[in-house]
Amino acid sequence: MKICLLEPAVARRQAEWIVAMEPWLSMGFQAEPIGRWLLRRARAGCVLAAAHQRAILGIVASQPDVLLGTFIALLAVRPQAAGQGVGRALVERVEHATFAHRRWLYVSSDSKNLAAGRFYQRLGFARVARLPDLVCENRVEILWRKKRP
Numbered sequence: 001m002k003i004c005l006l007e008p009a010v011a012r013r014q015a016e017w018i019v020a021m022e023p024w025l026s027m028g029f030q031a032e033p034i035g036r037w038l039l040r041r042a043r044a045g046c047v048l049a050a051a052h053q054r055a056i057l058g059i060v061a062s063q064p065d066v067l068l069g070t071f072i073a074l075l076a077v078r079p080q081a082a083g084q085g086v087g088r089a090l091v092e093r094v095e096h097a098t099f100a101h102r103r104w105l106y107v108s109s110d111s112k113n114l115a116a117g118r119f120y121q122r123l124g125f126a127r128v129a130r131l132p133d134l135v136c137e138n139r140v141e142i143l144w145r146k147k148r149p
């Protein structure tokens with residue numbers, strides 16, 4: 001597996017499989033706007049992919065310069081590649097780049113997404129806030145952060 005920057009047009013196409021997965025599916029996310037957002041993030045050099053041969057296994061999109069750190073705005077691993085260290089490898093790459101010069105790495109997850117919560121805890125993130133209605137009305141996002149070692 002290798003981690004590489006994703007070209008904008010390729011990043012845009014990843015929206016198709018991402019919106020078919022939880023938590024985005026039940027939140028009603030649509031491929032077109034997510035694809036446009038990924039395109040913009042990738043033009044800013046902020047979308048990484050984990051790939052094996054030519055197959056994309058997972059992606060991470062980040063936003064730098066948020067609250068003295070970086071915010072991971074989207075992390076998705078294809079279901080068939082889950083549990084094989086892809087998510088960890090993607091987050092660790094963002095961590096490495098962030099902690100070279102910033103103090104904090106942030107991410108948020110839907111409070112019902114217990115798997116994501118366990119994953120972020122396992123990677124050393126601490127829960128710092130509840131953000132009701134942030135992404136959808138009547139749902140709560142949990143804000144997580146990790147400090148530079």
Ligand SMILES: CC(C)(COP(=O)(O)OP(=O)(O)OC[C@H]1O[C@@H](n2cnc3c(N)ncnc32)[C@H](O)[C@@H]1OP(=O)(O)O)[C@@H](O)C(=O)NCCC(=O)NCCS
Nearest residue numbers: 075076077082083084085086087088109115116118119122
């Ligand atoms: C959550 C997600 C990113 C995890 O990625 P992954 O590639 O399956 O996770 P990894 O294999 O890298 O696991 C890393 C560690 O987290 C742990 N972990 C992963 N999923 C877990 C779960 N459901 N419960 C408990 N621990 C879990 C693993 O045991 C592993 O621990 P270790 O490295 O110490 O052995 C992935 O399953 C996913 O994309 N889910 C759907 C979208 C999502 O929820 N995105 C994040 C929130 S927006």
